[in-house]
Amino acid sequence: MTTAVLAPPRRISLRRTLRHGLTLAWRNISQLKHSPEKLIDSTLMPIVFLVLFLYVFGGAVQGSTHAYLQMLLPGLVAQMAMFATMGLGTALNEDIHKGVFDRFRSLPIARSAPLVGTILGDTVRFATSMVILTAFGSLLGFRFHTDPLSVLAGFALAYVFYLAVSWISVLIGLVAPSPETVQGLAFLWVMPLTFGSSIMVADTSTMPGWLQAWAKANPVSHLTESLRALMLGGPVGNHVWYTLAWAAGIMLVTFPLAMRMYGRRA
Amino acid sequence: MTEVIRAEGLQKRYGATRALDGVDLSVPRGSVLGVLGPNGAGKTTAVRTLATLIKPDAGRAEICGFDVVRDAVQVRAKIGLTGQYASLDEELTGTENLVMIGRLLDFPRAEARSRARELLARFRLTDAAGRAVKTYSGGMRRRLDLAASLVNRPEVVFLDEPTTGLDPRARNEVWDTVRAVVAEGASVLLTTQYLEEADALADRIVVFDHGKVIAAGTADELKAGAGRQTLVVRAKEAHRTEQLTAIVAQLTGEVPDVVAETGLVSAPVADSGVLASLIRALDGASLGVTELALRMPSLDEVFLTLTGHSAEQSARAEEKITEGSLA
Ligand SMILES: Nc1ncnc2c1ncn2[C@@H]1O[C@H](COP(=O)(O)OP(=O)(O)OP(=O)(O)O)[C@@H](O)[C@H]1O
Ligand SMILES: [Mg+2]
Secondary structure, eight states, X not given: OOTTTSOOOSSOOHHHHHHHHHHHHHHHHHHHHHOGGGGHHHHHHHHHHHHHHHHHHIIIIISSHHHHHHXXXXXXXXXXXXXXXXXXXXXXXXXXXXXXXXXXXTSSSXXXXXXXXXXXXXXXXXXXXXXXXXXXXXHHTOOOOSOHHHHHHHHHHHHHHHHHHHHHHHHHHHHOSSHHHHHHHHHHHHHHHHHSSSSSOSOOTTSXXXXXXXXXXXXXXXXXXXXXXXXXXSOOTXXXXXXXXXXXXXXXXXXXXXXXXXXXXX | OOEEEEEEEEEEEETTEEXXXXXXXXXXXXXXXXXXXXXXXXXXXXXXXXXXXXXXXXEEEEETTEETTTTHHHHHHHEEEEOSSOOOOTTSBHHHXXXXXXXXXXXXXXXXXXXXXXXXXXXXXXXXXXXXXXXXXXXXXXXHHHHHTTTTOOSEEEEESTTTTOOHHHHHHHHXXXXXXXXXXXXXXXXXXXXXXXXXXXXXXXEEXXXXXXXXXXXXXXXXXXXXXXXXXXXXXXXXXXXXXXXHHHHHSSOOEEETTTTEEEEEESOTTHHHHHHHHHHHTTOOEEEEEEEOOOHHHHHHHHHOSSHHHHHHHHHHHHHHTOO
16 A cells, blocks of 8 residues: 555645646636626726826926826826736635635645735736836836836836735735625725825825825835836935835745645635 | 544634544544534534644544544655545646645656646546636536645545545545555545445444544444344235234234335344344245345444434444444
8 A cells, every 4th residue: 555655745845836837827817818898997097097197197286297107107107017916815705605705715836826926926917017007108108218128127126025925915805704894905005004104295285284194105106106216216215225124024024924824714 | 653643632613613522533444534523513623633633632642553633744645535525726627736735745847747647537527627617517626636646646635525526426436546545555534424335435433423433443343333124025925014013013022014015024133033034934934035234224224323313313322333333
């Protein structure tokens, strides 16, 4: 009897976990391949927001839409990074309710693999909105003013931030009783973070004091300011560090919590 | 090791509900245990606990010698689980679902593909292999779910109501699969509400009610424990039914049941010696019969006796069976 001799390993190595994560990311991407219409929001949102903000606020805020566009686009990169995480929680919650997660949990894989896989698979969403945003922005007259390396560093920073914020969405997806609740909660935390920031206005001094304080501390503002510096030039200051620190902080809190909820969810 | 599943005193509560209230189970290697019980008896909770999906509040369980809480990862490497509700990715095709599971089990890409192909063929899903699961019928889903739990050639297979909602043909197919899996050396724990199913597949049966095992034994032992056998007889000539009824009444000391339309006369009997006396009596009266049988109580009758609504009834049944069939 061969089965009795070979005891299965007790722990799952990091390498195997990563491979399992990639397999599950492949699962998400296959889903998108079968129904590409699921990417429609990631495709249209950058266009809609770009056009709306540009022509509604452009004249009022900056005097000219062309000048405003230069300032707005890096902000929209930050906004799209936030919005790209919103579908995650809903998808996870549906997986739990449809029993797909029961299958994963009965397999000898690390607990984090399905969560990591879902986030990695959803990178497609992030990438799509970034490409569309940049392409459509250029069409309207946006230009990067720095070297390609800085621009790349900017998108990388946005991606790191997206990965961290994804865990908030994952956590909500794990605890919420239904996909609809996830949707509602997503608006509650994404909107204040996104719009209570310097995304649309570089100058926050006209805001009331409490909002100014919020916008100043808001990690989305730090990300936006980092992106403006990296894409348009000018001093980066401490914004990149603040952004990275926020990303690390968010991960440190939400990852262990998510793992616990995942283990407990029966 | 001879026992692949061993559970002692498993308990699980949900608020005031005792889903499991001290369950002991033991399944020898290569055998099939049928877990029989009405809705809410705790069957699914037991399966999910043994398959490491939920942790028991008290008690312990081992699968192939590995503790379901402490050694959950090792347990998962040994088991295959088909839950009560399909756990498939509806958006993916049948092939993609199985390849994904193969890859998660560390099969190389090519092997994951060939294993998927093999299982799809075995479950007659080759034609639907490239279609999204959301287009599958209920029976096809069940079969794919079953296939998904066999990718790793598990030593222990859990099937939670594997045939609920299937038509008779699909049910027979699932039965054949279960038998094939056992023939390949796996052990199976299956839950069911169909007594016929437990009778057909299981070597041993445990009956659950309110989170407790209220009876255990082979199908025959349970039947014997549930009560007396029934004598069934029918006269060749319909007009002699009355005379036949009188003979049966005299021999058994009971008032026989007579079905007027079919002429079927039946009565409960205490011991099978009655059969010989009856044949002599019929001979003496020159009364020809077309049907003569001593019927064991059906599992349905067993089931009703054991899970009858009053708690008192359940308690009595428990006593009777622990005396009679647990040897
Ligand atoms: N997650 C849960 N939360 C609350 N109560 C639960 C939960 N899971 C099970 N229960 C309760 O525990 C009891 C046993 O449920 P279980 O699903 O194990 O029964 P079952 O024998 O599988 O029933 P069925 O034949 O209907 O599938 C039921 O009363 C059920 O309501
Ligand atoms: Mg059940």
